[in-house]
Amino acid sequence: MGLFQKLAHFLGVKKREVNVLVVGLNNSGKSTVVNKFKNEEERVAEIVPTVGFSVERFQNQNLAFTAFDMSGHGRYRDLWEHYYKDCNGIIFVIDSSDRLRLVVVKEELDLLLQHPDICNKKIPILFFANKMDSKEALSSVKIAAALGLDKIMDKPWHISASNALTGANIKNIQGIGMRRPRAGINPRTFQFCFGSSYS
């Protein structure tokens, strides 16, 4: 990194860039969530099932996000791991009304957490218990319990109920943004962090 860039970083002139991976089962609302992160004018009117992945860019607070919106279809879930290596954070979207497949969600989450590219990294994970407007929706607490999120000790995480259609609880989540790294901690890992579980 050149001297000028370092200076710019220090002064906060240049925006910090982070890569996030958006994963979750199909039809959980990943692309809709990502769409809501974007500015009003850049949003797509119609969301179709993603095939493979799509790259989206948006800004939130002082941070430039590059989101790899992965396809949640069973056929493509194996391909998530190709993008684990260099992501700075994970957004995991769960359909909170789909009680039946909650076990599948757990299975996929465990696979993700055990992956060598993920398990040793202290990357933050943000869970969206999406579709909270649905009648059958489970509360975020129940989902956290069902997925055993309390067992995640080595990574900062946060769960939030959301409604991606209206955008409720999406952009205004506390803590999606820049945090000053504290002394003694690898700055890169903690440049980006979520919510109150880590402060």
Place this chain on the structure above:
Amino acid sequence: MSSFKRDKKEEEDGGGNPFQNIEKTTVLQEARTFNETTVNPRKCTPILTKLLYLLNQGETLSVKEATDVFFAMTKLFQSRDVILRRMVYLGIKELSSIADDVIIVTSSLTKDMTGKEDLYRAAAIRALCSITDATMLQAIERYMKQAIVDRNPAVSSAALVSSLHLTKLAPDVVKRWVNEAQEAVNSDNIMVQYHALGLLYHIRKTDRLAVTKLVAKLTRMSLKSPYAVCMLIRITAKLLEEEDSGNDSPYFDFIESCLRHKSEMVVYEAAQAIVNLKRTTSRELAPAISVLQLFCGSPKPTLRFAAVRTLNQVAISHPAAVTACNLDLENLITDSNRSIATLAITTLLMKQIATFVSEISDEFKVVVVQAIRALALKFPRKHSVLMNFLSAMLRDEGGLEYKASIADTIITIIEDNPEAKETGLAHLCEFIEDCEHVSLAVRILHLLGKEGPKTKQPSRYIRFIYNRVILECPSIRAAAVYAMAQFGAACPDLLENIQVLLARCQMDSDDEVRDRATFYSNILNTQDKSLYNNYILDSLQVSIPSLERSLKEYIQGETNEPFDIKIVPLVPIPSPEEREVKHKSEGMLISQGPIRPVPVSREENFTEKLSLIPGIQELGPLFRSSEVVELTETETEYFVRCIKHCYTNHVVLQFDCLNTLSDQLLENVRVQLDPSEGYTITDEIPCPKLPFNETGTTYVILKFPENDLPNSIGTFGAVLKFIVKDCDPTTGLPDTDEGYDDEYILEDLEITLGDQIQRISKVNWGAAWEEAASSYIEMEDTYSLSSMNTLDEAVKNIIQFLGLQPAEQN
């Protein structure tokens, strides 16, 4: 340090290929930069370039390598750099066939192809279609349909062409896009229109009716794009070929109207189409030719080249039509025309080959020689250069096969190109001066004897030939004597000298040489033209194996009567392009000449078979056996085929009958004929028994009408007659002894002139013809040839009809 040195050296080389020293492993290593969080387009683009370079140089990646690099590449989608993105598209296309899970980029590509950035859209469509498989196609169908009718011509074209490629993958899905393609045909953009027509035709090409409709519609509406018109001309020409109606159809009118199109390309395409139509007559050809003639004078070299090439094709099928353009063509030869330039380069190349030809093995030399032969046939005007080259090769060291192939090539050139004859013969003469292969020398001497007398200065060859008589082994000497005799017979002014030389040969130590010399010298002494023809100029017509057999039989039997060579059947002439004579002239059959083994002809086979049958033996020698004629359909109860054997005064009809009914035993099978006027049935030989699935033969012997050749053409009604005995299908034994008569009507049998005419090879056709005229009745007949369109076709038909073969290239 070493790398630094290498860099320096590269710099010194200056302007070399910057990608020369790259390696696969290094590039794959470098491709890991793609995974960095922030993509640096300036770093990634050259790496992608290197990767593409390697792939296009034929470097292969394993599936794992390809998949890894492919997924690394997918991360570049986060960059917004246009150049990098387009490089990624190219990379995707290259790797799509090797890497796994390439469908991962589907959404990214669909986003790009429907996005706002026009620079991405067309390329994204192409990349998308390369990664799509049949199952995924449904998902992108909607986007493809939109793209086909997109307002941006590049996008539309890309979608159309990609669809064309996708038809290989999922023809049924693409078929549903026909409406969009139809709409694209109406586009204003020339490329879109062309591509749309291409796709539309491809979708419909299996459906003839749809194609007809398409053509009918488009020929009426004037297409804006010249490319599309060219395509339409091709489609129309194809329709015309398939359709059997004459050339006055609206399709032809359309093609002809295109001759007046304002685009040169279209005009050329139309002319080319007319030329290539199989049924084109010279009248229809005329406007096309005049257009091509105009092109010959065009300042554009491509047009001139195209015109000359097409005219070349015309010259083969319709030689007369091109004569009008001869002047223009001759101008072009002096012109710095591209085709001539190409030719010059090929001939230059030949000189290059000469330097390394001595270093390669014989087998490769043979290949080179064959290439030269092809070249010589293609460019007859260049014969002198090629000939010199060949003779130089001839003088080099080499095995028999190699030398023989060179000699073959020279002979082919001589036969093909009369201008090259003299030089070719001169080279061959030089060659036999020190030829160590006896068989080759004999062949060349034979050729000299045949071709030498027809040249302007036959005398110069005699020295070469006589040198052989002095220097070589007996078989070459004998061949040389024969060659000299041919000169003596064909060139009266040389006769005296030849006689002197032959007289010297009569003192030869070898019996064969002496015999030949005496024989020829005596014949030449008689000064009798017909003897010349019979014994010197013509070669032996009879088949060698059967001549040998007949002579053996003759020697074993009574030798009171002289041997009659007429009983030996004639050799079928291998290629119909050779010489012919119309009438069989029995007296001219016998002649001496170099002999070579020939396969046993059909006539010989039949002679043997027929001579076993009583009643046929007396008819004399078999003259000609016809092709097999089928008198029933193959799948009927009784399958009957007929072969016509012609004798001097009789015709024997051989009926091969096959019984296909398993529950019947046929007895006393015979064919009852209803002969036409003049014919008399002299004998019938029935087939006594014909069980299931066996072929039996029955014969009918007929006498030709006396001295009435024209009336010998006739049509006979034929009925198969037999006694049926029902039998057990498994054992084949008849149930009862009592049978009943039954008959089965066969198709009419025709005896044509062709059955009665034998092809005979005559070297000196003119002389033989005149001679024949004195001893035979010349028969003239006019045949209506109006149904034929081309010269070739007419000749072919006559040959088929009369069983003749063309005389001496007349």
